[in-house]
Amino acid sequence: MTAELIQATLETLQMVVASTVLSAIVGLPVGVLLVLSARGGLRPAPVLNRILGLIVNLGRSLPFIILMIAVIPFTRLLVGTTIGSAAAIVPLTIGAIPFLARLVESAVSDVDPGLVEAAQAMGARTGQIVGKVLLPESRPALVRALTVTFVTLIGYSAMAGAVGGGGLGDLAIRYGYQLFQTNVMVVTVVLLVVVVQVFQLLGDRIARRLDRR
Amino acid sequence: MIETIALRKEYSADGRQTTALDGVDLSVAAGEVYGVLGASGAGKSTLLRCVNLLERPTSGTVRVAGEELTALGPADLRAARRRIGMIFQHFNLLSSRTVAGNVALPLEISGTGTRRERSARVAELLEYVGLGDKAEAYPATLSGGQRQRVAIARALADHPRVLLSDEATSALDADTTRSILALLRRLAGELGLTILLITHELDVVREVCDSAAVLAAGRLVESGTVADLLARPDSVLAAQAFAPVAADPAAAYGGRVVRVAFTGQADGQAAVGELARRYELDVRLLAGTVQTIAGQPVGRLDLALDGPADRIDAGLAWLADHGLAVLPDDAWAEVAV
Numbered sequence: 001m002t003a004e005l006i007q008a009t010l011e012t013l014q015m016v017v018a019s020t021v022l023s024a025i026v027g028l029p030v031g032v033l034l035v036l037s038a039r040g041g042l043r044p045a046p047v048l049n050r051i052l053g054l055i056v057n058l059g060r061s062l063p064f065i066i067l068m069i070a071v072i073p074f075t076r077l078l079v080g081t082t083i084g085s086a087a088a089i090v091p092l093t094i095g096a097i098p099f100l101a102r103l104v105e106s107a108v109s110d111v112d113p114g115l116v117e118a119a120q121a122m123g124a125r126t127g128q129i130v131g132k133v134l135l136p137e138s139r140p141a142l143v144r145a146l147t148v149t150f151v152t153l154i155g156y157s158a159m160a161g162a163v164g165g166g167g168l169g170d171l172a173i174r175y176g177y178q179l180f181q182t183n184v185m186v187v188t189v190v191l192l193v194v195v196v197q198v199f200q201l202l203g204d205r206i207a208r209r210l211d212r213r
Numbered sequence: 214m215i216e217t218i219a220l221r222k223e224y225s226a227d228g229r230q231t232t233a234l235d236g237v238d239l240s241v242a243a244g245e246v247y248g249v250l251g252a253s254g255a256g257k258s259t260l261l262r263c264v265n266l267l268e269r270p271t272s273g274t275v276r277v278a279g280e281e282l283t284a285l286g287p288a289d290l291r292a293a294r295r296r297i298g299m300i301f302q303h304f305n306l307l308s309s310r311t312v313a314g315n316v317a318l319p320l321e322i323s324g325t326g327t328r329r330e331r332s333a334r335v336a337e338l339l340e341y342v343g344l345g346d347k348a349e350a351y352p353a354t355l356s357g358g359q360r361q362r363v364a365i366a367r368a369l370a371d372h373p374r375v376l377l378s379d380e381a382t383s384a385l386d387a388d389t390t391r392s393i394l395a396l397l398r399r400l401a402g403e404l405g406l407t408i409l410l411i412t413h414e415l416d417v418v419r420e421v422c423d424s425a426a427v428l429a430a431g432r433l434v435e436s437g438t439v440a441d442l443l444a445r446p447d448s449v450l451a452a453q454a455f456a457p458v459a460a461d462p463a464a465a466y467g468g469r470v471v472r473v474a475f476t477g478q479a480d481g482q483a484a485v486g487e488l489a490r491r492y493e494l495d496v497r498l499l500a501g502t503v504q505t506i507a508g509q510p511v512g513r514l515d516l517a518l519d520g521p522a523d524r525i526d527a528g529l530a531w532l533a534d535h536g537l538a539v540l541p542d543d544a545w546a547e548v549a550v
Contacts (some may be wrong), residue, residue, distance in 0.1 A: 090318035118305040120369075121265055122319040132318065136309040212351040213308045 003071030009191055011085045012167035016153045017159070019089045023153075024095035024146060030056070030105025031096065036149060038109075042116070042126050050140065064156050067095050068163065088165030092156055102150045107141035108134050133212070140211040147203025151196050158192070168192055214265060214375060214407040215241040220273035222431075224261050233259040234270065235431035241424070243374075246401045246408045248422035248439075250415060250450065256431040257411035261379050264409065265297045266290060278374055295323045298368030302380035304360040306352040310428045312339065312363050325336075338366040342396065358389035365396060377401065378410035382417060394421045396487040414451050419504075425450060443504075443511045444476035447540065451513070454504065468519035470499065472540040473532060474512070481512045484537055492528040495519035 005092050030052065036042050037049040062070070068091040075082050075090040111134050119129045135142070161169025176185025218491045222234040233256045241247040243288060251257040264275055266282055275282045282293055306315050316335045326334065327352060339345050340518040342362040342416040352360055361381060368376055378397065382390040398405045398421050412418065418425045426436035427449045434449050435442060442450045451474065475481040481501070496516055503512040518525050 112305070114301060114303055114305040115307060117267060118299070118301065119318070119322070120267055120295055121297070121299040121377075122322050123291035124322045125291065128322050131306065132321065137307060139309060210309075213353055 005184075005191065007169045008166070008171040009195070012154065012157055012161075012169070012192075012195065015085045015088050015092060015157045015165065015167055016150060019092035019096055019157075020150045021147060022093040023100050023149065026093075027097045027100030027149075028104055028142075030101040032108055032134065034101065034105040035108045035134070036126065036130070042129060056098040056101050059095070060102065062095075064091070064095050065159055067091055068160060083164040085166040088160035088167070090166065092153055092160060094150050095156055096153055099152065100145060103145035103148060104142065104159060107138040107145055110141060110142040111137045129177070140207040143203055143210060147200060147207070150199050150203070154192060154196055154199075157204055174212070214243040214245070214278055215239065215247075215409055216274075216276040217260075217264065218274040218276075220260070220263055221271045222256070222263060222268065223271045232431050234273075235262065237273070237428075237431070237433055239426060239433065239436070240295055241407060241409055243407050244401065244405050245423045246397065246410070246421050248418040248425040249409070249411045249428050250413070250418050250425055250453075251411070251428035252413060255428045256412075257428050258379060260428065261409065261411045264377060265294050265299065287486055295319065295371050296373050297375045297377060298371075298373040299377040300361065300364045300368050300379065300381045302383050304352070304357075304364045304384075306360055306363055306367075308352055310351075311348065312344065312350050312352065312355070315352065315363055316367045316370055321366060321370055325371060334370060335366075337370055339363075341369075344364045349484065356389075357385050358392060361385065361389075361393050362396065365393075365400075369400070369406075374405075374407060376406050376408045378408060381410065383412070383414070385464065390417075391420070397421055415450070416550055418450070419454065440476065440509050440511065445538065467520075468495070468497070468517040469525055470517050471529065473514045473516060474538040474540065475514070475536065476509055476511045481514050481537065484532060484535055485514060485516065488528050488532060491531065492524045493520065494524060494528055 034049065034052055034056070037045040037052070037155050039046060040050075041049075059067075063180050071091050071094055072082050078090055079087045081087050085148055104121070115133050115137060116129055119133045156164065158169025158172070159169045161171070162173050164170070168191055172188040175181040176188060217237055217239040220234050220237040220239070221232070224231050224233060232546045235256075237256075237260060239249075239260070249257050249260060263270045263273075264277065264282075266275065270283065273283070277293065277297060280293055282290060285293060307318065310318070313332070313335050316338055317331050320331045320334060320548075325331065330509070336345070336348065339348055342360050342365055344366070346512060347355065347359065347363075352363065355363065364381075381397075382393050385393060394417065397408055401408055410417070410422070422439050424436070425442060427434045429449075437445075439450075442448045443454055445451060460550060473481065473485075475484070481503070485496055485498065488494060496518055499515040499517055501512065501514045503510050505511075518528065532540055
């Protein structure tokens with residue numbers, strides 16, 4: 001049992017870490033793009049902004065369990081299977097991208113406009129303003145956004161477990177619910193709480209260290 | 214060095230049009246410290262931002278160092294901005310960078326020098342503004358005055374010829390303001406920097422500016438050297454510098470109340486004595502102020518004159534002949550409000 005618990009914990013971590021990283025790769029640029037293209041932004045583009053916003057809202061309003069099923073063909077195309085941790089990463093990432101993009105948008109738009117103005121006065125290009133001002137100045141908020149995404153994904157991953165995604169959620173359903181082993185259920189829940197606590201603490205600490213205000 | 218011609222800036226929000234700048238012609242000579250004084254909402258901030266095109270004027274021309282900025286494309290404009298330093302009321306330092314990192318930012322943006330050359334330049338600049346020991350500190354740990362010094366060092370990093378100052382001392386206390394103004398003065402003197410500053414504080418203009426303009430409702434009301442403006446009896450700047458003795462001086466003091474302005478060579482007090490003797494007038498001194506502005510004494514005397522009207526008129530004409538400007542009654546009523 002212990003071996004299975006360790007295995008399941010590792011699977012959960014693997015799914016969540018991988019999908020957090022992957023969603024950051026897409027969500028971060030999308031969030032920045034939302035800020036830049038907004039009215040009064042550095043590169044106003046109302047049409048692009050509205051389309052991006054629409055897609056993000058669509059993704060956000062879809063319940064994860066439905067999204068997971070809806071992307072099954074895509075998952076099969078990408079991973080070759082729809083069962084297991086690797087396959088679960090696909091819906092988890094797709095679900096997290098719009099979520100993270102909104103958080104990134106809010107973090108980046110919180111940067112003091114005076115700093116952007118100062119960089120413009122120095123003759124900075126838009127790319128330089130993003131790379132040297134917007135991202136570094138919002139770093140603590142970005143770390144918090146990633147932490148929130150990570151914790152949310154742990155919840156989602158349990159749901160993915162229910163439909164064969166593996167990990168702690170899968171374990172809890174199979175032993176705790178279907179085989180009436182309440183103690184396995186309890187241990188699983190405790191493990192999930194511990195994982196969430198550890199990563200929340202870690203995220204908070206990193207954010208605080210980065211915050212020089 | 215800086216020239217704006219017929220600068221207009223209009224904003225339209227919710228279908229309503231507001232005019233922030235209504236045809237501003239400004240001319241700042243090289244090496245000059247030029248102050249634009251105005252109340253909040255007068256358009257000073259818009260004017261300053263139009264000089265480096267942080268705000269694009271609706272119409273009009275901006276020239277800096279002979280280059281017509283309003284005619285430049287994006288890449289050339291960025292290059293031109295690198296030759297124009299700017300400092301701000303709230304400093305606008307990056308909280309995520311150390312003091313040295315902040316000063317290095319414009320060099321990184323312009324791609325100037327190697328990392329080593331940049332850090333040598335940064336050290337030199339921090340030494341110059343008196344913060345050589347703060348290179349590794351973060352802005353949050355510095356006082357307001359120190360932060361503004363960092364911002365000044367940053368503005369100077371790329372060897373600009375022009376410095377724009379947006380209410381740079383408005384967030385600072387009196388002592389710190391004085392030291393920052395002294396630093397600006399030093400920059401103009403030692404580096405030959407042309408400084409255009411905007412402020413709502415007359416003291417700033419009086420302390421550091423060679424020339425000044427008064428901006429009200431988007432128009433330049435007056436402009437000239439500070440000494441000339443303060444000497445002119447009808448100057449708005451002078452009216453602020455010399456508070457009127459009473460709202461309606463004639464009613465309060467009796468006789469004919471006049472305000473006399475004098476500068477430099479003219480000796481106000483002696484002339485008043487002479488006026489009383491020569492024209493046999495009863496002259497009472499209601500108020501008098503002499504200030505040293507740009508190394509020149511500039512004074513105002515408020516006098517109540519009693520005597521026959523023709524002798525008063527003759528006396529006033531005599532004063533005017535001797536370099537003492539007599540403020541016309543109606544003009545005084547206007548500026549005294």
